[in-house]
Amino acid sequence: MKKVHSKLTQSVHVGSVGDPQFGGLVNPIYPSSAYDYDTLVRYPRYFNTPNQTAVVQKVAALENAEDGLLFSSGMAAIMTSMFALLKSGDHVLFQNDLYGGTHHAALTELKRYGIEHTMTDVTDLKNFERAIRPNTKLIFIETPSNPLLKITDIGGVAKIARKYKITTIIDNTFASPVNQNPIDFGIDIATHSGTKYIGGHSDLCCGVAVASKKLIEKIRASAMHFGGSLDAHAAYLVERSLKTIVIRVQQQNKNAMAIARFLSAESKINAVHYPGLKDHPSYAIAKRQMKNGFGGMLSFEIKSDPEKFLKKLKLIRKAVSLGGVESTIAQPVKTSHAKLTAQERKEAGISDKLLRLSVGIEDAAELINDIKQAL
Numbered sequence: 096m097k098k099v100h101s102k103l104t105q106s107v108h109v110g111s112v113g114d115p116q117f118g119g120l121v122n123p124i125y126p127s128s129a130y131d132y133d134t135l136v137r138y139p140r141y142f143n144t145p146n147q148t149a150v151v152q153k154v155a156a157l158e159n160a161e162d163g164l165l166f167s168s169g170m171a172a173i174m175t176s177m178f179a180l181l182k183s184g185d186h187v188l189f190q191n192d193l194y195g196g197t198h199h200a201a202l203t204e205l206k207r208y209g210i211e212h213t214m215t216d217v218t219d220l221k222n223f224e225r226a227i228r229p230n231t232k233l234i235f236i237e238t239p240s241n242p243l244l245k246i247t248d249i250g251g252v253a254k255i256a257r258k259y260k261i262t263t264i265i266d267n268t269f270a271s272p273v274n275q276n277p278i279d280f281g282i283d284i285a286t287h288s289g290t291k292y293i294g295g296h297s298d299l300c301c302g303v304a305v306a307s308k309k310l311i312e313k314i315r316a317s318a319m320h321f322g323g324s325l326d327a328h329a330a331y332l333v334e335r336s337l338k339t340i341v342i343r344v345q346q347q348n349k350n351a352m353a354i355a356r357f358l359s360a361e362s363k364i365n366a367v368h369y370p371g372l373k374d375h376p377s378y379a380i381a382k383r384q385m386k387n388g389f390g391g392m393l394s395f396e397i398k399s400d401p402e403k404f405l406k407k408l409k410l411i412r413k414a415v416s417l418g419g420v421e422s423t424i425a426q427p428v429k430t431s432h433a434k435l436t437a438q439e440r441k442e443a444g445i446s447d448k449l450l451r452l453s454v455g456i457e458d459a460a461e462l463i464n465d466i467k468q469a470l
Contacts, residue, residue: 102157102273102387106341110152110334122149122334126327139324142315146330153337154293155305157272158285163305164318165330169268169288170196171323172302174204176284177233179317180262183209185232190217190247192240192443194266195432218377220251227259236282237266239381242394242427242451243444244269244368246377249384253281262310268292268418273344274388284310291418292391295336295343301325343420343456347391350422350462351454355393357463363470365448369393391454392417394427399470401426401448407469410461417453422462424452 114123125145130137137143142164151163166172181187189201191214198214205212215226217236234256238247249265256263264284265277271292277285287293289301302323304314318324325333348371355369370381371389381389397404405413405424414423415430425431427445435443454462 103341105156106153107338109156110149111338112149122146122331124327124331139326140322141319142324144327144330146327146334147325149334150301150303150330150337151305153334154272154287154289154303157276157337157340158267158278158305159276160278160285160305160307162308162311163303164311164315165289165325165333166302166304166318166323167325168300168323169266169286169290169302170200171321172286172288172304173197173264173266174200175318175321175323176264176286176304176314177205177235178208178321179314180233181205181208181210184230185210186228186230187212187233187235188223188226188231188261189214189234190223190236190240191215192217192243192245193235193237194241194268195427195435197235197237197266198432198439199434217247217252218245220248220255223252224255227255227261231259231261234261234263235265236263237269238275238384239269239370239390239392241269241392241431242368242449244370244375244392244394246370246375246381246384248377248380249275249277249280249282256283257281269392270385270390271340271344271418273341274348274385274390276386277384278305280384283307284314289333290416292340292344293337293418294333295340295418295420297414297416297419297421297423299329299332299336301329301333344391345388346456347454348388350456350459351391351393352389353459354452354454354463354466357466358393358395361470363398365396365398367393367395392451393454394449394451396446396448397450397470398448401450404469405450408465409468410457410465411452417451419453420456422453422455422457424450427451
């Protein structure tokens with residue numbers, strides 16, 4: 096197929112070769128776990144079956160990457176990528192505002208293998224650079240961050256990493272490959288919890304890592320041992336979902352901006368965290384690197400009892416996870432950051448009254464009215 100540059104066209108056509116036998120427009124499901132080995136040794140655990148490959152081609156195109164791997168979860172993508180690049184005695188530099196699952200994994204798993212790590216505030220790049228050690232082999236960032244929507248200067252971090260010849264990984268889940276393409280700014284590996292915007296319908300669990308072919312082959316070698324691959328039926332559904340990711344995310348961007356502006360003017364709200372608001376401390380950076388929109392995620396601190404507020408919501412559903420076509424809301428202290436201690440949450444700025452809202456594709460006015468009546 097001729098190379099195209101529009102994300103709308105990429106999301107529909109890249110990787111979707113159709114049915115070569117009967118001429119169908121959509122890719123068939125290839126459930127085989129046994130393939131002829133004369134030309135290419137295909138095997139689900141090798142991450143190279145047709146349905147897996149179709150997803151990777153789409154995401155890689157949207158992220159401007161050479162290659163990728165489809166995993167069974169976002170954490171499988173993140174942890175496999177890290178362990179493929181690290182060994183005992185190495186050091187990892189993390190930004191300190193991370194998804195709770197990544198934070199907990201770093202605290203519990205890395206030290207078991209003799210891998211050191213440091214959590215550092217990345218808002219000051221000079222301070223971040225000072226945290227680099229002679230044995231630092233990997234820098235891991237997440238932007239916008241979960242759940243405070245803090246913005247990291249992607250290009251600034253990549254420049255520091257190149258200076259010290261350190262590999263970089265980003266969790267690009269909140270932005271989605273529609274709004275932000277970190278590889279364009281010099282990041283080596285972009286990961287996603289595909290359960291969120293890539294799947295987009297709250298019915299799939301998957302993860303993706305995209306990078307250069309050289310790095311992906313290195314990650315694949317470890318991934319084959321760890322076994323975090325996705326089956327053909329789920330991969331088929333992921334590929335189908337990707338065909339609408341651009342139009343879904345565009346609507347979620349629009350809705351989230353409207354809700355963020357409403358909340359900012361609401362006297363019953365203490366704070367609103369959304370990078371699209373001009374009073375966000377990193378608005379200028381977000382505008383530079385989130386070229387197609389500021390995302391469908393925001394968080395806010397409510398003055399009243401959050402439990403009572405959540406119970407009064409009628410349209411917005413209380414749920415874990417995010418990125419679906421329906422709007423959902425959660426308390427990070429009880430969900431994404433429940434495994435952190437109270438002190439760790441305090442240090443991260445996550446209060447008991449913080450609520451994280453994943454904005455869907457519904458009518459924005461109706462979502463705002465639901466929040467109004469609950470307040």
